[in-house]
Amino acid sequence: xxxxxxxxxxxxxxxxxxxxxxxxxxxxxxxxxxxxxxxxxxxxxxxxxxxxxxxxxxxxxxxxxxxxxxxxxxxxxxxxxxxxxxxxxxxxxxxxxxxxx
Amino acid sequence: xxxxxxxxxxxxxxxxxxxxxxxxxxxxxxxxxxxxxxxxxxxxxxxxxxxxxxxxxxxxxxxxxxxxxxxxxxxxxxxxxxxxxxxxxxxxxxxxxxxxxxxxxxxxxxxxxxxxxxxxxxxxxxxxxxxxxxxxxxxxxxxxxxxxxxxxxxxxxxxxxxxxxxxxxxxxxxxxxxxxxxxxxxxxxxxxxxxxxxxxxxxxxxxxxxxxxxxxxxxxxxxxxxxxxxxxxxxxxxxxxxxxxxxxxxxxxxxxxxxxxxxxxxxxxxxxxxxxxxxxxxxxxxxxxxxxxxxxxxxxxxxxxxxxxxxxxxxxxxxxxxxxxxxxxxxxxxxxxxxxxxxxxxxxxxxxxxxxxxxxxxxxxxxxxxxxxxxxxxxxxxxxxxxxxxxxxxxxxxxxxxxxxxxxxxxxxxxxxxxxxxxxxxxxxxxxxxxxxxxxxxxxxxxxxxxxxxxxxxxxxxxxxxxxxxxxxxxxxxxxxxxxxxxxxxxxxxxxxxxxxxxxxxxxxxxxxxxxxxxxxxxxxxxxxxxxxxxxxxxxxxxxxxxxxxxxxxxxxxxxxxxxxxxxxxxxxx
Amino acid sequence: xxxxxxxxxxxxxxxxxxxxxxxxxxxxxxxxxxxxxxxxxxxxxxxxxxxxxxxxxxxxxxxxxxxxxxxxxxxxxxxxxxxxxxxxxxxxxxxxxxxxxxxxxxxxxxxxxxxxxxxxxxxxxxxxxxxxxxxxxxxxxxxxxxxxxxxxxxxxxxxxxxxxxxxxxxxxxxxxxxxxxxxxxxxxxxxxxxxxxxxxxxxxx
Numbered sequence: 001x002x003x004x005x006x007x008x009x010x011x012x013x014x015x016x017x018x019x020x021x022x023x024x025x026x027x028x029x030x031x032x033x034x035x036x037x038x039x040x041x042x043x044x045x046x047x048x049x050x051x052x053x054x055x056x057x058x059x060x061x062x063x064x065x066x067x068x069x070x071x072x073x074x075x076x077x078x079x080x081x082x083x084x085x086x087x088x089x090x091x092x093x094x095x096x097x098x099x100x101x
Numbered sequence: 102x103x104x105x106x107x108x109x110x111x112x113x114x115x116x117x118x119x120x121x122x123x124x125x126x127x128x129x130x131x132x133x134x135x136x137x138x139x140x141x142x143x144x145x146x147x148x149x150x151x152x153x154x155x156x157x158x159x160x161x162x163x164x165x166x167x168x169x170x171x172x173x174x175x176x177x178x179x180x181x182x183x184x185x186x187x188x189x190x191x192x193x194x195x196x197x198x199x200x201x202x203x204x205x206x207x208x209x210x211x212x213x214x215x216x217x218x219x220x221x222x223x224x225x226x227x228x229x230x231x232x233x234x235x236x237x238x239x240x241x242x243x244x245x246x247x248x249x250x251x252x253x254x255x256x257x258x259x260x261x262x263x264x265x266x267x268x269x270x271x272x273x274x275x276x277x278x279x280x281x282x283x284x285x286x287x288x289x290x291x292x293x294x295x296x297x298x299x300x301x302x303x304x305x306x307x308x309x310x311x312x313x314x315x316x317x318x319x320x321x322x323x324x325x326x327x328x329x330x331x332x333x334x335x336x337x338x339x340x341x342x343x344x345x346x347x348x349x350x351x352x353x354x355x356x357x358x359x360x361x362x363x364x365x366x367x368x369x370x371x372x373x374x375x376x377x378x379x380x381x382x383x384x385x386x387x388x389x390x391x392x393x394x395x396x397x398x399x400x401x402x403x404x405x406x407x408x409x410x411x412x413x414x415x416x417x418x419x420x421x422x423x424x425x426x427x428x429x430x431x432x433x434x435x436x437x438x439x440x441x442x443x444x445x446x447x448x449x450x451x452x453x454x455x456x457x458x459x460x461x462x463x464x465x466x467x468x469x470x471x472x473x474x475x476x477x478x479x480x481x482x483x484x485x486x487x488x489x490x491x492x493x494x495x496x497x498x499x500x501x502x503x504x505x506x507x508x509x510x511x512x513x514x515x516x517x518x519x520x521x522x523x524x525x526x527x528x529x530x531x532x533x534x535x536x537x538x539x540x541x542x543x544x545x546x547x548x549x550x551x552x553x554x555x556x557x558x559x560x561x562x563x564x565x566x567x568x569x570x571x572x573x574x575x576x577x578x579x580x581x582x583x584x585x586x587x588x589x590x591x592x593x594x595x596x597x598x599x600x601x602x603x604x605x606x607x608x609x610x611x612x613x614x615x616x617x618x619x620x621x622x623x624x625x626x627x628x629x630x631x632x633x634x635x636x637x638x639x640x641x642x643x644x645x646x647x648x649x650x651x652x653x654x655x656x657x658x659x660x661x662x663x664x665x666x667x668x669x670x671x672x673x674x675x
Numbered sequence: 676x677x678x679x680x681x682x683x684x685x686x687x688x689x690x691x692x693x694x695x696x697x698x699x700x701x702x703x704x705x706x707x708x709x710x711x712x713x714x715x716x717x718x719x720x721x722x723x724x725x726x727x728x729x730x731x732x733x734x735x736x737x738x739x740x741x742x743x744x745x746x747x748x749x750x751x752x753x754x755x756x757x758x759x760x761x762x763x764x765x766x767x768x769x770x771x772x773x774x775x776x777x778x779x780x781x782x783x784x785x786x787x788x789x790x791x792x793x794x795x796x797x798x799x800x801x802x803x804x805x806x807x808x809x810x811x812x813x814x815x816x817x818x819x820x821x822x823x824x825x826x827x828x829x830x831x832x833x834x835x836x837x838x839x840x841x842x843x844x845x846x847x848x849x850x851x852x853x854x855x856x857x858x859x860x861x862x863x864x865x866x867x868x869x870x871x872x873x874x875x876x877x878x879x880x
Contacts, residue, residue, distance in 0.1 A: 002693075002696045002740075002741075003696050003697055003700045003740070007700060007704075008700070008737060008741070009323075011704050011707065011708075011737070013796060013799045014708065014711075014796075015707055015708075015711055015730070016312075016316055016796065016799075017792070017793060017796030017797075017799075018708075018711040018712065018714075018715055019312075019711065019715075020309070020312075020313075020792050020796070021715070021792060021793055021796075022711075022714060022715035023305075023309055024792065025715070026715065028720055028723075029301065029305070030720045030723075030724075030762065030765065030766055031714065031715075031720055031723045032305055033305070033308075033762075034714050034723055034724065034727050034762065035714065035715065036305070036308045036309060036312055037727060037754075037758065038711055038714060038727070038730060039309075039312035039313075039316070040312055040315065041730060041731065041734045041754075042316070043312065043315045043316050043318075043319050044734065044746075044750070045734055045737055045738075046316065046319040046320070046323070047319050047322070048737070048738055048741050048743045048746065049323075049741060050319065050322055050323035051741075051743070051820065052741045052742065052743075052820070053323070054323070054326050054813070054814050054815065054816075055814050055815045055819050055820050055821065056326060056327075056814065056815045056816055056817050056818070056819070056820065057815075057817050057818045057819070057820055057828050057829060057832045058322065058327060058328060058816060058817030058818075058832070058836075059319075059322060060743055060746055060820075060825065060828075060829055060832075061270075061817065061829060061832045061833055061836070061837050062270055062318070062319070062322070062328065063743075063746050064746070064749070064829065064833060064837075065270055065273070065274060065837070065840055065841075065844070066315060067749060067750070067753050067754075068844045068847065069273070069274070069277045069311075069844075069847065070753075070754075070758065071753060071757065071758060072277070072281060072844075072847040072848060072850065072851045073277070073281060073308055073311075074758050074761055074762075075761070075851040075854070075855060076281050076284060076285060076304070076850070076851055076854040076855075077284075077304050077305075077308065078761055078762070078765045079854050079855050079858040079859060080284060080285070080288050080297070080300045080301050080304050080854075080858060081301060081765065081769075082765060082768065082769065082858070082859065083288060083291075083297055083300075083858040083859065084288070084297035084298060084300070084301050085769050087291075087292075087294050087297045141834065141835050141838045143838070143839075148839075155846055158849065159849065162849075162853070207838065207839045208835055208836040208837065208838055208839065209836065210836075210837070210838075210839045210840060211839060248853050248856060248857045251849075251853050252850070252853060252857075255846060255849065255850050255853070258846055259846065262843060270837065270840055271839065271840050271843075274840050274843050274844065274847070275843075277847060278843065278846045278847055278850065281847065281850050281851070281854070282850050284854075285850070285853070285854040285857055285858065288858060289857065291860075325813065326813030326814060326816050327813060327816040327817065329816075332813065332816050336813045350799055
C-alpha cells in the first residue's frame with residue numbers, strides 16, 4: 001500500500017550526509033548553520049518513519065521536541081553570529097585574530 | 102505543607118507498567134499510582150535540585166527586573182551562590198530520601214536514584230564555586246550583570262537533567278539546555294574577539310554534535326522501539342537482534358555525540374579554541390560541568406541502557422580512551438598558552454574517566470564518578486588562578502605570566518601547585534586516588550594494556566604539570582619569559598626548558614619539533630626583552646575562599662575515603 | 676493520508692493508491708534533494724536559505740505521506756515561517772548576501788574528515804537499505820498511532836508521558852531570551868561608569 005520504510009530512511013540518511021558534508025566544506029557561517037538544519041530535518045524524517053514502522057507515537061513526539069530545540073538553537077546561534085560580526089567590524093581587518101585549529 | 106505537597110506529588114502514570122518497579126522488581130508502595138487518566142502526577146521531590154536551580158535562575162532574572170538598574174552589583178553572585186547551596190541541600194536531602202532504591206518518575210522520564218543525586222551534588226557544588234569565582238572577573242572586565250549568573254544556573258539545570266534523564270529524549274533536552282547556555286557563556290566577553298569566535302565555534306560544532314547525537318537517538322529508537330532506557334534495556338534483554346546494524350549505528354552516533362561534549366579525541370578539536378577564547382572562570386565551569394554531565398549521559402546510556410551490548414561498545418571506548426589519553430597529554434606539552442595547555446590537559450583527564458567507563462563495572466563507574474567530582478574542584482580552582490594572573494582584558498595567558506608567581510603571591514602559587522599535582526596524579530591529592538581507582542577497575546577487568554597506557558599518559562602529562570610548577574617557583578632573574586606582545590613566542594617553552602634544567606631538554610626538543618616556530622625570534626626576544634614592573638595580583642576574598650575550599654577538598658579527598666564511598670554508593674542505577 | 680483520500684476519490688482501489696503514495700514520495704524526495712544540494716552548492720546565502728525552504732517543504736510532504744499531518748503543518752509553520760525568516764533577516768542585517776563572509780578558516784583536517792563522513796554515510800545507507808521489514812523494535816511502546824486523530828494522540832502523549840520534557844523546553848526559551856539580551860547589547864555599563872579610555876573606545880565603535 002505505502003512506500004516501504006527503508007526508502008524514507010535512506011532518503012533521510014542522504015539528507016543527513018549532505019548536511020554534514022556541507023557543514024564541513026562551506027565557509028559561510030550562515031550556510032554552515034543551515035546545514036545543521038538540514039541534518040535536524042533528516043533526523044525528523046527518520047523519527048517519523050520509525051514512528052510509522054513501529055506504529056508508535058513516541059517518534060512523532062520526539063520530532064516535536066527537535067523542532068523546539070531547533071528554534072531555540074537558531075535564536076541563540078544567530079545572536080552569536082550577529083555579535084561576532086559586530087565585534088569583527090569593530091576591529092580593523094588586520095587586527096582580526098583568528099583562533100588556530 | 103511543603104512536605105505533604107512533595108509526598109503527594111510522588112507518583113507515576115502506569116502506562117507500560119514498567120516504570121514503578123524498584124531495582125529488584127518490587128513495587129514500591131506510596132510511590133506508584135495506577136492512575137490511567139490524563140492527570141499527570143509529578144514527583145517533585147525527584148527533581149528537586151534541578152527545580153531549585155531553574156527557579157533560582159528565574160528569581161534572579163525577576164529580581165534584576167524589579168530592582169533599579171545596577172543598584173546592587175554584588176547581589177547576584179550572592180544570590181547565585183545561595184541558589185547553588187540550596188540545590189546542594191536539596192541533593193543531600195534526596196540522598197537520604199532515595200536510599201538504595203531507584204524509581205523512574207514523571208512518566209518514566211526521570212530516574213530517581215543515587216546516581217542522579219550524586220550528580221545533583223556535583224553540579225550544585227560546581228555552581229557554587231563558579232558563582233564565587235566569576236564575580237571578581239566579571240567586574241574587572243566590566244561584564245557584571247545578572248545574565249552571567251542566570252546562565253550559570255541554567256546550564257546547571259541542564260546538567261542535572263542530563264544525569265537524571267531516564268530516556269534519550271530527556272537526555273537530549275538536558276544536553277541542549279546545558280549546551281546552549283554554555284555557548285552563550287563562551288561568547289560572553291563583549292570586547293574580546295576571541296570570545297565571540299569561541300562562542301561561535303563551540304556553537305557550530307556543538308550543534309553539529311547534537312545533530313549527530315539526535316540521529317543516534319532516532320536510530321536507537323528505530324532498533325528498539327523506545328527512547329526510554331528501561332524499555333531499551335528490557336527489549337535488548339528479551340530479544341537477540343539478528344540484524345543489529347541499525348542499533349550499532351545508533352550506538353556509535355550516540356557515543357560520537359556525547360564524545361564531543363566531553364571532549365574525547367577524535368572529537369576534541371573545538372576544545373583548545375573554546376577554552377582559550379571563553380572568559381576564564383567560565384572555562385573552568387564549562388570544563389567541570391560539561392564533562393560531568395556528558396559522562397553522566399554516557400554512563401546512563403552505555404552501562405545502563407546498553408549494558409547488554411558491552412561486547413560492542415567496550416572496544417570503541419577502549420580506542421577513544423587510548424587516543425584521548427595520549428593525544429591530550431602529548432599536545433599539552435607543545436602549548437605555550439596556559440589556557441590552551443589546560444584545555445589539552447582537560448582532554449587527557451577525560452581519558453581517565455573513559456578508562457573507568459570502559460571497565461563497564463561498578464568499580465569502574467565508581468572510579469569515574471569519583472574522578473568527575475574531584476576534578477570539578479581542581480579545574481574550577483585552576484582556572485580561577487589563571488583568571489587572577491592573566492590581568493585585565495585577559496592580557497597575559499602565556500607561560501611567562503605564571504613565572505615567579507611564588508615570589509609574588511606564595512599562597513596563590515601554593516594553591517596552583519596543589520591543583521597541578523592533583524592533575525598530575527601525585528599521591529596525597531585527589532587526582533592520585535582518582536587515577537588509581539579507574540586504573541584499578543580497568544585491571545580488575547583484565548585490561549592490562551589500557552592500564553599501562555593510562556599510567557604512561559600520566560607520566561607524559563607529569564612533564565608539563567611540573568613545568569608549570571617549576572616556572573612558578575623559578576626566580577625572575579634566571580631567564581626572562583616572553584613578552585605578551587611578541588607573538589612568535591618560542592621563548593616560553595625554551596625558557597621553561599632552561600628553568601627546569603636538564604630533565605626538560607627532551608621536552609623542549611619535542612616542543613620545537615611539534616611547533617616549528619622561528620625559535621631564533623624567541624631567542625633574540627629573551628635577550629632584548631626586559632620585564633616590565635609587575636603590579637601586585639589582587640586576590641578578591643571570594644576567590645580566595647573558593648581556592649581554599651578547592652585546595653582543602655583536593656587534599657582531603659586524596660587522603661580519606663568518604664568521597665569514594667559516596668561514589669560507590671552512587672553506582673546503583675536502575 | 677493523501678494516498679487514502681486519492682483512492683477514495685477515484686474509487687479505483689489499492690493500485691492507484693499505491694502509485695500515488697510512490698508519487699508523493701518521489702516528489703518529496705526530489706524536493707528534499709534539490710533543496711539540500713542547493714543549500715550546500717549555491718554561493719549566495721540568500722539562495723541557500725530559499726533552497727532550505729524547498730527541502731523543508733519536501734520533508735513536510737513526506738510527513739503527510741507518513742500520516743503525520745500535524746507535524747507537517749508544524750514543520751511548515753515553525754521552520755519555513757520562523758526559522759528561515761530569521762535566517763533571511765540576519766543575512767540582510769549583516770549584508771553578507773553578496774560576499775562570502777570571512778569565517779573561521781576550515782582546517783586542513785576538515786577535508787579528509789568530510790570524505791570520511793561521506794564514507795560513514797554510505798555505510799549507513801547500506802545498513803538502512805538492507806532492512807526490508809521491521810520486525811525489530813518493540814511496537815507501540817508509547818501508544819499506537821492508529822484509532823484517532825494524530826493531533827489528539829500527540830497531545831495526549833506530550834502531556835502525559837513527555838510532560839517533563841515539554842515543561843523543560845521552558846528553560847530553553849529562557850536561555851534563548853537571556854542569550855539575545857546578552858549578545859545583542861553593545862555595552863553593559865552606562866557611560867558614567869566607564870573610564871575615559873573606555874568611553875573613547877565605545878564612541879569609536
